[in-house]
Amino acid sequence: MATQILKTHHLLSRTPKEPLIPLYFFSSSAFPDTTSPPSDQPDPISTVTSILTHNRSKSRWSTVLTLFPSGFTPFQFSQITLQLKNNPHLVLRFFLFTQHKSLCNHDLSSYSTIIHILSRARLKTRARELIRLAIRTPGIDNEPTHFKLFELLVKTYNQCGSAPFVFDLLVKSCLQMKRLDGSIEIVRMLMSRRISPQVCTCNALISEVSKCCGASKGYEVYKEVFGVGNGESESDVKRISKVRPNVHTYNALMLCFYREGLLEKVREVWCEMESLGCVPNSYSYSVLMAAFCEEGKVREAEDLWAEMKIKGLEPDIVAFNTVIDGLCKNGEIVRAEELFTEMELNGIKATCVTYENLINGYCKVADIDSAMLIYRDMCRKDF
Incomplete structure (x- = not known):
């Protein structure tokens, strides 16, 4: 199911300098609401938005707690935060408030909203914390939570006005949680629509796979992600993949092969780096010199x-x-x-x-x- 997520989406037209991002026709179905407030109760979305926007910081939280002691549904939380998305720090404080007072049983849909809002504000550390928290949320079916979260992030991307690197944060969070297969699959789904992760994300993926599964497996991921490794020229790499390997990519590969004693592979990676026009740095030289010294x-x-x-x-x-x-x-x-x-x-x-x-x-x-x-x-x- 997860591999089909992106196939139902088109690409949003952008200027040449901007990365391509998924396009989705957004409606309230992206945030399903199963409950509506009784008619004699204030509307929580507009009321809370007004309180958080206009009340002083010392009184806003007590007022919200007094008016809505039973809290909010994930849909209501998402709609409130969307109204406040231009004030990401306030959104984060509202989320922490609902957590501390147990005012919302957050699910993946509410997590996806705040993750987008924090990402668009470049609060990357906080966004990654919430991604890891969301991934640990118990699922309702057999689909892994990181795939379900990915699906929701795609669906709500434009409505939240997010940034493309939100998917890089997801991949890196999966890597940190040792969910290597999920990381690889998410990268594949992104690249199937020619949405390339950042090169630093690709490098982190290659390094982690090499560390956990061996340098040869890391090299396979490298070839798949960058579309290289079969004698392609520099122009071929530009045509095959939007993201190009850099010197840190090759340093990671050479180091992994060196640590496994595969010294011939170190030299092969060096030659490949040079053939693709990538200039080695002092660390690159250090690894190759270490390989030569190891052989005497x-x-x-x-x-x-x-x-x-x-x-x-x-x-x-x-x-x-x-x-x-x-x-x-x-x-x-x-x-x-x-x-x-x-x-x-x-x-x-x-x-x-x-x-x-x-x-x-x-x-x-x-x-x-x-x-x-x-x-x-x-x-x-x-x-």
Whole structure:
């Protein structure tokens, strides 16, 4: 059922610079109301909206509680918040008030409204908190709550005047809750309508899948999301997918392959990155140099070091530690000391890893006196 959610929607026309978003013909059916207030009672929607808008902050909450002690339905809450959507902080306070006083049994429809309102105001942290809370809401059928929430977010998108990254927040929240299959499926449904998540969302998805399911699975997700990995050129990538991988995408892939000892795959990802016109940064070089050092190819690692300097990339502590470690393992402690001195002259502070690499290097060449000097320096600096 979830995979069919977006197929019933069209795309809203936007200017070329704006992302495409779902279009839905909105009616009150998006927020079904099963109860109506008795005729002798004040209309909660207009009354509460007026109180929250015009009353002073100290009296508004007590007035609402006095007039509506039995609270509100999720539909009424949604309609009130829609009237207040240009004041998102007030909407959030109203939500917290209904929670604290148990005035509304919130369901996914009321959650979707406030999530949209907080997203359009770029209150992303708060929106993600409510997304996670909504996902934990017990469902009424066998469909996972994150799919049902996604459906409601699509249906109420335009009525709430939301922002496209609300779906990125949903994907990231699912990732944080370890709902990997749901995250992947939501991304697929978005991309089936050529609505591309942000590249940082795609990178987070790839990293989490690689961490939990292995680097090879993460690479499969990468190929699916970006439409690459089968020898496509840079122009092909632009045509296949609206979102393009960046250097952080490739750094994540290389790091995952490196941690699993798949050093040949690290080099393959590097070549793919270059073929697609993505410029590596110092961290990219650090991972590839670490792969070379792991294979004992210290000369190749030093060539990369020189190439990085020629391109104007300043080595960071990760790069220094990587090459120093490779040199120490290869018994080239003099060259390692030279890099250590260069690092200090450049104002880069050594870490515990730096000292451990040097101590191991001196021990490897049986220079225990120098190893003890490094150890004492390490202790003096409170490592």
